[in-house]
Amino acid sequence: MGIFQPTAIQERVTDISPEFLKSLGVEALLLDVDNTLATYTSHKPFKGALEWVRAMGDAGFRMIIISNNFKKRVNSFGVMFGLDTLSFAVKPLPVGYLRAARRLKVKRRECAVIGDQVFTDIIGANLCGMKSVLLTPIEPEEGYTFKARRHFEKGLREKFRNRKDVLR
Numbered sequence: 001m002g003i004f005q006p007t008a009i010q011e012r013v014t015d016i017s018p019e020f021l022k023s024l025g026v027e028a029l030l031l032d033v034d035n036t037l038a039t040y041t042s043h044k045p046f047k048g049a050l051e052w053v054r055a056m057g058d059a060g061f062r063m064i065i066i067s068n069n070f071k072k073r074v075n076s077f078g079v080m081f082g083l084d085t086l087s088f089a090v091k092p093l094p095v096g097y098l099r100a101a102r103r104l105k106v107k108r109r110e111c112a113v114i115g116d117q118v119f120t121d122i123i124g125a126n127l128c129g130m131k132s133v134l135l136t137p138i139e140p141e142e143g144y145t146f147k148a149r150r151h152f153e154k155g156l157r158e159k160f161r162n163r164k165d166v167l168r
Contacts (some may be wrong), residue, residue, distance in 0.1 A: 002112070004118055005126070006122045008132070010156075011136050013036055013049060014052045021056075027060075027106050027111075028062040029112055029121045031064070032062055032115030032153055033069055033074060037053075041063060050080070050081065053083070063081075064083060065078050066097070066113075067089060068090065069089065073085040086099060093127075097124050097130060101128075108130050113130050113132045116138075119153065126138070
């Protein structure tokens with residue numbers, strides 16, 4: 001399972017506590033947008049997301065939004081959350097993750113990638129030596145590629161739930 005396995009699993013981003021992240025040695029968060037901070041069809045954060053980001057900042061975490069989505073969409077969330085952004089990040093390739101860590105001035109091992117997709121967020125984090133928190137998607141996406149990825153993720157997610165080395 002190696003490259004596919006997250007460090008931890010949570011239902012929503014708002015379920016992740018500063019204490020939990022600090023116990024992992026995390027100082028910086030690389031946040032996905034779609035199905036992490038907002039539904040993929042919405043232009044507004046889901047309930048509690050803005051407050052959670054504020055609380056993470058107050059707890060001393062550095063944060064950046066990193067997404068494969070279009071600049072206009074990603075930047076609009078950056079403005080709402082008051083965070084720097086990286087769009088067209090080509091996740092899971094390491095380039096975007098490494099650029100984000102440099103912008104935040106942290107070492108890779110001090111970063112946690114938080115997102116809802118095994119084949120982008122989790123693989124990318126593992127390729128870079130970063131920690132990861134896999135979330136449950138807020139809503140199902142449309143389109144063949146998303147449906148195909150979710151189909152393959154389903155079996156992996158079931159295995160993660162049964163493993164004792166995946167944190168909750």
